[in-house]
Amino acid sequence: MRNKHIGLGLFSLLVYIFLLGPLLIISATSFEPGTVLKFPPSGFSLQWYQNIFKVELFPQTFKTSIVISLLGNLLALLLGVPAAYALSRFSFRGKDTLNAIFLSPVLIPGIVLGFTMLKYLIVVYHLPIYTGLLIGHTVIMLPFIIRVIGSSLSSFDFAIEEAALSLGAGPLRTFFKVVLPNIRSGIIAAVLIAFLESFNNVDISLFMTGPGISTLPIQMLTYVENYFDPTIAAISMLLMILTAVLMFVIERLMGLSYFTKR
Amino acid sequence: MSLLTLDHISVAYDNQLILKDFNLSIEQGQLVSLLGPSGCGKTTTLRLIAGFLVAKDGKFMFGGKDYTRVPVNKRNFGFVFQSYALFPHLSVFENVAFGLRLRKMKEDEVKRRVLRILEVVSLAGFEKRFPRELSGGQRQRVAIARALVIEPDLLLFDEPLSNLDANLRVSMRVEIRRIQQELGITTVYVSHDQEECFSISDRVAIMNQGNIEQLDAPSTIFRYPATEYVARFIGFQNFLHFSERQDTDGEIELTLGSQKFKAIKHQGTSHPDARKGAFRPDDLALTEQENRLTDNVLPGIIKVSTYLGRSYQYAVETEYGEFTVNQEMDTPYLSGQRINLIFPKEKMVLVE
Structure with missing residues (x-):
């Protein structure tokens, strides 16, 4: 019995090393004073962090990424909240099919989705690059919005809604005054998760970016193709910090169990 | 209104x-x-x-x-x-x-x-x-x-x-x-x-x-x-399905096979189409005396006897089905015993 626990402990340790090791190595190399990524680092320097802001494309694509993720998020919310509401509130024919369609962007390989969007949105319908990128990101965020808010609504007692109606509130007012406040934490979590998904996305952006318009992850890829200095490690550090902060906020709001549930 | x-x-x-x-x-x-x-x-x-x-x-x-x-x-x-x-x-x-x-x-x-x-x-x-x-x-x-x-x-x-x-x-x-x-x-x-x-x-x-x-x-x-x-819902467990109903001045005459039954006219028997006699277990009575000639009696055999504390509950089998009777007594009837089951006319309620 005791031996078994030691074995399990060792195994967990290995898993942690395997998961967190690369992150630790990246963070260490970001402080490398030399011009080549190296581990262990030969000293300590913040020059590559400064370099991020010297390479104009980094701040510029960061801005694009933020704008696309926020705008896409807003669109995905406008589409996703009513969809999630309808899927939890009513039973109707074709509900399961609709559910599957709404979730399909997570199931279809990103490459396929990205290529298809490029083919139709840009090549066939000649949408501007920016619009195409926005649509692409809205589509990949939608399943997360619907899923997380849907899970929030599944524990919502719709009798509460009926109570508001019986007290004289119209359907819209009921939604905003009674339903929305009670799924608020679900909405915030959905927004954060969708934001991370969009902000870190490579496969869709790869197809949907174009001349003069790129996102941060794509710019990072391009950069690595040409340079092998620790700038990329420094950026990775900043992104990890951003992600960690967002995860912390989600955890505070509703616990990470939200991701593991169903 | x-x-x-x-x-x-x-x-x-x-x-x-x-x-x-x-x-x-x-x-x-x-x-x-x-x-x-x-x-x-x-x-x-x-x-x-x-x-x-x-x-x-x-x-x-x-x-x-x-x-x-x-x-x-x-x-x-x-x-x-x-x-x-x-x-x-x-x-x-x-x-x-x-x-x-x-x-x-x-x-x-x-x-x-x-x-x-x-x-x-x-x-x-x-x-x-x-x-x-x-x-x-x-x-x-x-x-x-x-x-x-x-x-x-x-x-x-x-x-x-x-x-x-x-x-x-x-x-x-x-x-x-x-x-x-x-x-x-x-x-x-x-x-x-x-x-x-x-x-x-x-x-x-x-x-x-x-x-x-x-x-x-x-x-x-x-x-x-x-x-x-409704009767079953509120605790009536015994029903007699009469084939004929004849309303006279003060009473109602009812027929079940060769047996004659009587019910008293009151609010609970007033609906002319109601032809099922309903009784609670407490309303029925058992007697060993042979009185086949009187109305409102069915002969039967005790099937099961259950002690309820204040009274005994009997399942009585008759020609017209099984009936449940509660009766207070010191020495209970035994299973298999022949018995006469009395359906008091003042207790009878007629339902649809």
């Missing part, structure tokens, strides 16, 4: 008719219960009155106006839910004030009314609490206050006490009845608990498969059930 009338109402759910050609009318100021097992249509009826469901056919009249198509939020009915359905994100005060704020009432008037109604439901001093900080009984009283404060034209209860423990149920139903009578508010109350309905209602509607079997005062139903279904 009744306050509320359901006129030939039909309600369908998933293409299945839950209510068909349903009629009900309720007088001003009364508390009427809808009582029946789950699936009998009582909750559907209540939700239709509330406006959560729309009738497929028929008319719902309220206070002389056609309410059939009036949406829920324009009806001004108070609804008390089984799950309480309090707004979790609002304090007790704001929960109760919700309906008043929608009515664009001045803040000091809102405050006055909320505090007054919280006093009525004995929750003064709780206004800052949140629903999660209250016990089940307190939550239900908030729910009642929230429904009452808008001065509804009608109060609707959907099994409001079924989530509470037994002691609380009894005190809460007394409370509901007190408030209802104090404010004189017309009320429809749905429950599957017979004792609950009988103790608080002016009238009880016993429902079965989307129909009202009987709508009467509780004491009338208890003594004079109208149908076999």
Whole structure:
């Protein structure tokens, strides 16, 4: 019995090393004073962090990424909240099919989705690059919005809604005054998760970016193709910090169990 | 002229008719219960009155106006839910004030009314609490206050006490009845608990498969059930299916095979089509004496004898089926013993 626990402990340790090791190595190399990524680092320097802001494309694509993720998020919310509401509130024919369609962007390989969007949105319908990128990101965020808010609504007692109606509130007012406040934490979590998904996305952006318009992850890829200095490690550090902060906020709001549930 | 009338109402759910050609009318100021097992249509009826469901056919009249198509939020009915359905994100005060704020009432008037109604439901001093900080009984009283404060034209209860423990149920139903009578508010109350309905209602509607079997005062139903279904529901276990019924001056003569039976004329035998004699186990009597010639007697054999403490319960097999009899005695009859089963004519109720 005791031996078994030691074995399990060792195994967990290995898993942690395997998961967190690369992150630790990246963070260490970001402080490398030399011009080549190296581990262990030969000293300590913040020059590559400064370099991020010297390479104009980094701040510029960061801005694009933020704008696309926020705008896409807003669109995905406008589409996703009513969809999630309808899927939890009513039973109707074709509900399961609709559910599957709404979730399909997570199931279809990103490459396929990205290529298809490029083919139709840009090549066939000649949408501007920016619009195409926005649509692409809205589509990949939608399943997360619907899923997380849907899970929030599944524990919502719709009798509460009926109570508001019986007290004289119209359907819209009921939604905003009674339903929305009670799924608020679900909405915030959905927004954060969708934001991370969009902000870190490579496969869709790869197809949907174009001349003069790129996102941060794509710019990072391009950069690595040409340079092998620790700038990329420094950026990775900043992104990890951003992600960690967002995860912390989600955890505070509703616990990470939200991701593991169903 | 009744306050509320359901006129030939039909309600369908998933293409299945839950209510068909349903009629009900309720007088001003009364508390009427809808009582029946789950699936009998009582909750559907209540939700239709509330406006959560729309009738497929028929008319719902309220206070002389056609309410059939009036949406829920324009009806001004108070609804008390089984799950309480309090707004979790609002304090007790704001929960109760919700309906008043929608009515664009001045803040000091809102405050006055909320505090007054919280006093009525004995929750003064709780206004800052949140629903999660209250016990089940307190939550239900908030729910009642929230429904009452808008001065509804009608109060609707959907099994409001079924989530509470037994002691609380009894005190809460007394409370509901007190408030209802104090404010004189017309009320429809749905429950599957017979004792609950009988103790608080002016009238009880016993429902079965989307129909009202009987709508009467509780004491009338208890003594004079109208149908076999109602009779079974309130504890009549023995039925004689008579083939003929002959009404004479003071009595009713009934025939069961070669046996003659008599019943006394009273409210419980007055319906001319009722031809089933109904008895509670306590109403029947057993005797060893041979008196085949008298009316209202069937010979039988004791099948099972069960000791109940105060009395013995016997299952007696006769030519016309098995009957259940409770009898107080010191030495019980034995299984297999031949016995005569007496159906007292003054105890007989005739049902459909």
